[in-house]
Amino acid sequence: MAQRLVTQTDDNPIPSYVPIYDRLYADIVDGVYPAGTQLPGEAALAEKYGVSRNTLRQALTILNEDRMIRKKQGKGTFITYDPSRRSVLGCHVNPVLDCALQAVDEIKMSYNYGPPTEVAQQKLGIRASDIVMASDNLYCSEGLAVGYSFVQIPVRYISAFNIDLNRQGQADELVNRRIFEAAAKARISVKVVAAEENVTGHLSVQPGQPVLYIEDVLFGRESAGLARCKFYLNPAFYDVEFVL
The missing domain is CATH 1.10.10.10 (Winged helix-like DNA-binding domain superfamily/Winged helix DNA-binding domain)
Structure with a gap:
């Protein structure tokens, strides 16, 4: 006991x-x-x-x-205590799902393919000629938008996951689980920022309201940049713990 x-x-x-x-x-x-x-x-x-x-x-x-x-x-x-909830640092998890105080019951996704931004090139160590999958993801609980993420994944690594993005649910599996499970290490930065228009358009927050911003750059076993993830979390719905 x-x-x-x-x-x-x-x-x-x-x-x-x-x-x-x-x-x-x-x-x-x-x-x-x-x-x-x-x-x-x-x-x-x-x-x-x-x-x-x-x-x-x-x-x-x-x-x-x-x-x-x-x-x-x-x-x-x-x-709301969940014994399976893990810390963001120490094992690689999706904080918008694994640190939520109440279950995320709906994910709205949209994604496309295109060249990487200069920031993505720098942080993932990829070329301007590479193609990335860019995914916008809105996470809802009981009808409220509690978290938002923008994820960029180099297309050349997607085949290694044996994912068929034409099948229902496979994009969700890739973006929200598989890239985190495959990561050997991560570079994480955390800030509390004032919600701007790009955030208030997604989350149930007012302009200027504090939100938790997490940037998580995931790397494979050979230091290959697997994904760059930007998370915006409404603090009222999250409990994020870091173990150093």
């Missing part, structure tokens, strides 16, 4: 909500309340754990701040 260290001194007694917070935290981590499921109501939880509803609410507030749970107006409280 997951344990959290609680230290108590006589001069500074533990607030009444801390033990219930610890018990709920452990139960969430241990899968008593699986990811994505709805927590029982406050009355039921207070009775189960033997605390007042006021004490329970204090514990739930901290769990919400810790992004273990998420309160949805008029719907209830849901578990």
Whole structure:
């Protein structure tokens, strides 16, 4: 069972909500309340754990701040802790999918082929004569656009993935999974930027609102540039952790 260290001194007694917070935290981590499921109501939880509803609410507030749970107006409280969620650095994942606080249930993609931009040439180590697949991707959860990405992949590497882009779902598989699984290393930069027109046209954010920007340049085993990915994430829907 997951344990959290609680230290108590006589001069500074533990607030009444801390033990219930610890018990709920452990139960969430241990899968008593699986990811994505709805927590029982406050009355039921207070009775189960033997605390007042006021004490329970204090514990739930901290769990919400810790992004273990998420309160949805008029719907209830849901578990957002996901034991399968991995850090962006340390293993190569698609942050817009793997770091979302609630499941991405729709991806809208459009892609074309053309010459690489000068920036893509420099960062991927490719020639101006190379052709790249350029994909615009919008990620939605419960009807809201929560993330957007622009991905460039040199066409000469696509055949190595045994992908048939004429088949339904294969472009999604390539852009959102396979390039990350194939990467041997990555160069990642992260910034908080003010949303500009190119972002507000995709995400459910207002101009000037802070968004999380991640540039992820993926490299193969022989340092070949596999892809350049630009992600824009609405911070309200993401929990991104970096492990150095």
